[in-house]
Amino acid sequence: MRDCESIRQSIGRWLDGELEAPESESVRAHLASCAECGKAQQQLESIQQMLKKTLLAEAQQIEFLPFWRGVQLRIAQRTPWHEQALDWVRATFTLSRAAWLVPASIALILAILSLESYVPGWREGRNSFASVESIDAYGRNVALLRENESKTTVIWLYEDQEGENETADEPAKSAPAF
Amino acid sequence: MRPLMNPRNQLRLFSLVLILAAGWVGAAEKNPQSVQVTIRTILAENKSDDFDPKLKGMEQQLKPLKYRSYHLLKAEDQNVPAKGTGSFEIPGGRSLTVAPQEFQNNRIALKVRLTERDKPVIDTTVKIPNKGNFILGGPPHEGGVLVLSISATAQ
Numbered sequence: 001m002r003d004c005e006s007i008r009q010s011i012g013r014w015l016d017g018e019l020e021a022p023e024s025e026s027v028r029a030h031l032a033s034c035a036e037c038g039k040a041q042q043q044l045e046s047i048q049q050m051l052k053k054t055l056l057a058e059a060q061q062i063e064f065l066p067f068w069r070g071v072q073l074r075i076a077q078r079t080p081w082h083e084q085a086l087d088w089v090r091a092t093f094t095l096s097r098a099a100w101l102v103p104a105s106i107a108l109i110l111a112i113l114s115l116e117s118y119v120p121g122w123r124e125g126r127n128s129f130a131s132v133e134s135i136d137a138y139g140r141n142v143a144l145l146r147e148n149e150s151k152t153t154v155i156w157l158y159e160d161q162e163g164e165n166e167t168a169d170e171p172a173k174s175a176p177a178f
Numbered sequence: 179m180r181p182l183m184n185p186r187n188q189l190r191l192f193s194l195v196l197i198l199a200a201g202w203v204g205a206a207e208k209n210p211q212s213v214q215v216t217i218r219t220i221l222a223e224n225k226s227d228d229f230d231p232k233l234k235g236m237e238q239q240l241k242p243l244k245y246r247s248y249h250l251l252k253a254e255d256q257n258v259p260a261k262g263t264g265s266f267e268i269p270g271g272r273s274l275t276v277a278p279q280e281f282q283n284n285r286i287a288l289k290v291r292l293t294e295r296d297k298p299v300i301d302t303t304v305k306i307p308n309k310g311n312f313i314l315g316g317p318p319h320e321g322g323v324l325v326l327s328i329s330a331t332a333q
Contacts, residue, residue: 154314
């Protein structure tokens with residue numbers, strides 16, 4: 001059995017129909033059996049009725065037409081595209097969804113990085129050439145060739161045609177043979 | 179409600195899978211223990227039109243060099259430790275040393291040095307795709323030129 005103090009605190013919500021069924025039933029039963037709390041209920045009801053009457057009398061004096069016109073005007077106004085985009089972003093990227101974005105992005109990056117290791121040659125077009133990082137030919141001439149068809153990198157050593165011990169038919173001592 | 183229907187648990191499970199995936203990728207990028215280096219020494223000349231059948235598969239790579247004949251003089255394989263150096267004898271009193279430097283993005287960096295009678299001819303560092311090769315050519319030899327095909331495979 002609930003005490004009178006607790007019941008009186010619930011009367012307002014009971015009158016507004018805000019209580020769950022069991023609690024509402026408990027308040028109703030108590031009010032039926034307790035004269036003091038019944039009095040408190042009647043007081044609250046009379047206050048509510050007075051308030052309702054006063055508000056209705058005030059509301060009759062208010063001009064609602066301009067207010068509704070304003071509301072209709074706001075509805076009819078087209079929202080700018082940037083506000084629409086912002087609304088879409090807010091609705092789409094809620095905090096719970098954004099939390100998924102972080103691991104999903106990491107997973108995507110990992111997948112891209114691991115592809116080259118597990119599927120060698122998937123970046124065939126741009127990564128299959130040998131690349132020369134440094135070269136020192138100790139004064140000799142060097143030519144570099146990258147052949148697209150076979151994806152071949154060639155480092156070719158040669159000497160100037162005016163060099164010593166040169167023979168006309170010696171390809172190695174002339175310009176590169178490609 | 180089943181435990182996996184809870185979005186928080188789903189996120190936890192996904193994160194766990196992600197951590198395992200990261201480990202998997204890390205393992206894939208681990209440096210190899212050794213690198214198998216293969217040197218094919220080819221004599222290119224213009225005295226005939228012969229193409230050595232042992233060089234089958236290299237036609238496209240040799241085509242830009244514009245010589246008429248190609249003969250395989252020597253082919254040598256060595257398993258070179260990741261931080262070690264492999265030494266190869268090249269005809270004409272030459273020597274080629276190959277030192278694997280690093281393995282990254284399925285590419286191997288090789289430090290290559292060609293010497294002739296102990297004098298350096300060329301020092302170069304080349305990054306090649308794993309199981310790929312590059313060509314180093316030009317030193318004169320017996321009326322033609324030497325062409326070296328240097329390939330590497332991570333082990």
